[in-house]
Amino acid sequence: MPGKLPVLHIKSYRLLMTEIVEIKNASAGYNADVVLRNISLSIHDSDYIGVIGPNGGGKTTLVKLIMGLLPPMQGEVIYHNGDKRNMIGYLPQVSKTDRSFPITVNEVVLSGLMSIKGGAGYNRKDKERALEIMELMGITALRKKSIGEISGGQMQRAFLGRAIISEPRLLILDEPNTFVDNKFEHDLYELLRQLNHKMAIMIVSHDVGTITSYVKTIACVNRNLHYHPSNIITQSQLTAYNCPIQLITHGDVPHTVLGEHHHHDHKHD
Numbered sequence: 001m002p003g004k005l006p007v008l009h010i011k012s013y014r015l016l017m018t019e020i021v022e023i024k025n026a027s028a029g030y031n032a033d034v035v036l037r038n039i040s041l042s043i044h045d046s047d048y049i050g051v052i053g054p055n056g057g058g059k060t061t062l063v064k065l066i067m068g069l070l071p072p073m074q075g076e077v078i079y080h081n082g083d084k085r086n087m088i089g090y091l092p093q094v095s096k097t098d099r100s101f102p103i104t105v106n107e108v109v110l111s112g113l114m115s116i117k118g119g120a121g122y123n124r125k126d127k128e129r130a131l132e133i134m135e136l137m138g139i140t141a142l143r144k145k146s147i148g149e150i151s152g153g154q155m156q157r158a159f160l161g162r163a164i165i166s167e168p169r170l171l172i173l174d175e176p177n178t179f180v181d182n183k184f185e186h187d188l189y190e191l192l193r194q195l196n197h198k199m200a201i202m203i204v205s206h207d208v209g210t211i212t213s214y215v216k217t218i219a220c221v222n223r224n225l226h227y228h229p230s231n232i233i234t235q236s237q238l239t240a241y242n243c244p245i246q247l248i249t250h251g252d253v254p255h256t257v258l259g260e261h262h263h264h265d266h267k268h269d
Helices: 059-067 105-117 124-137 152-164 182-195 235-240
Strands: 019-030 033-044 048-052 074-079 088-091 170-174 200-204 217-222 224-228 247-249 255-257
Touching (some): 019 059, 033 074, 059 088, 059 200, 059 217, 105 124, 105 152, 124 152, 152 170, 152 182, 182 200
Parallel strands (some): 170 200
Antiparallel strands (some): 019 074, 247 255
16 A cells, blocks of 8 residues: 555544444334344444344444434434544445546545535645545545546545545444455555554445454344354354354365355345
8 A cells, every 4th residue: 555554643532442332222224114123232442343244134224323324213322422423434335326426536535524624615734634545545646537437446445535534433334345456455454454543443244254354343233233242253153143144264175154044025234
């Protein structure tokens, strides 16, 4: 990666096990469809949580609940010592981004400051910071290009820059492996490792084999939520958590170990 993390001068928020977000006995869904039922989860400043689960199990609903985009049907979501509008950075699935929207890479990164700036314009310090972020992401040369002119991997770098420019206390990444090119994959996880010294990280992924090499703990989401306080998880534990996903192992001959599970038709994730 062209840049190094210290250039960001990210303030340390770390106090020993400081709680950032707390979900207490919450249920959430859409209209009459309850997707998540009676879940609880505490996120602390040094956490690095991998969120796994089947399609339709509620991973996206969990993210919306944490970000305050979806109010709980019951229970509560508590934000400790901060405003949810600027305490959470979010990297969306870039595959769902409208590439025809007329915005440059530089503007994408700067837009991560909107929750802090309000209606004020960007000053010189903001623009210098955006340049630092783009250097870190390896996209400085693309800063004047529109998002429709760059690759999916390059766009993901821009959106990651937007997510961290405001120095959030919690960074949420939704399926970051979707457009990660081979060159950026190692750099991405190394960057996240460094960022985790300054902020909590939650990563939603189907790639269990990859994320368990990096995350500290795992949350299995399938209508309910089971928190596993380790990054080492077995197929039998997944079965006990009612989390019907597959673990992929590698040996001389790569193979997949599949647990027995049942398919359900759900409209929402």
